[in-house]
Amino acid sequence: MNNRQNDDDGLLMVRFKLKPENANDFEKWKSEAISCVKVFKGFINITILNRLKDADYYHILIRFDCEENVKAWLQSEARRKIFHDSNVLWITERQEVVHSWNMFWYRIFEGTKKWKQWAVTFIAVYPLTIVIPTMVKIIAKVIPLYFFAGVISALMISGFMIFLVMPFIHKLFKKWLHE
Known part of the structure; x- marks a missing residue:
């Protein structure tokens, strides 16, 4: 096998x-x-x-x-x-x-106008790029992270985007996206 x-x-x-x-x-x-x-x-x-x-x-x-x-x-x-x-x-x-196997969350945008994809992705990623690095800076004051702060921020932002934010955002804007 x-x-x-x-x-x-x-x-x-x-x-x-x-x-x-x-x-x-x-x-x-x-x-x-x-x-x-x-x-x-x-x-x-x-x-x-x-x-x-x-x-x-x-x-x-x-x-x-x-x-x-x-x-x-x-x-x-x-x-x-x-x-x-x-x-x-x-x-x-x-x-x-x-x-x-090559299915992924962005496949939900097939047939959607590019500017709508951009708008929805921006709505999802912008708050994360503000909140996550701020949280990592606060943690870095307690625990020295050195150059890992950027890696941790990137991992958290991409993880939240894929597993939490994009599925929620897609449900929220599904009708508008596919009009």
């Missing part, structure tokens, strides 16, 4: 419900399905997330070396046999989603 990753990797996420009385059938089916997908072109690895205690859904993540091989798997006869066998009627509410 190859665990490498590159920007072209493709991921197939399968979500489904399983009738509780068919847990043993699922285990047998799962081993057959894994054996089948492992020999498919471009297969990298598979992760099976068993349902949480009070959740109904199971999740299977299948990684391929490129999105084209994910799509080929979705159209393959081998996959069709796995899911359309009359013995797997106990899998319900199956959903499949293809995800590319």
Whole structure:
């Protein structure tokens, strides 16, 4: 099994419900399905997330070396046999989603005018460039940071931008951005 990753990797996420009385059938089916997908072109690895205690859904993540091989798997006869066998009627509410590894928060701006992207990004980054360096200066008075102050500021600004501010700002301005 190859665990490498590159920007072209493709991921197939399968979500489904399983009738509780068919847990043993699922285990047998799962081993057959894994054996089948492992020999498919471009297969990298598979992760099976068993349902949480009070959740109904199971999740299977299948990684391929490129999105084209994910799509080929979705159209393959081998996959069709796995899911359309009359013995797997106990899998319900199956959903499949293809995800590319090169997705990132700025992809939400596709089709948006550049000046709107700039305005929203400015609204997100400006307060951070004022607040974070000020906080780092205050910390530097107590703990000498020397040349690390700039690195810490940059790490905090970029982290807040990606994980907190941009998702919030995008939700706030989504309608306007995509008009």
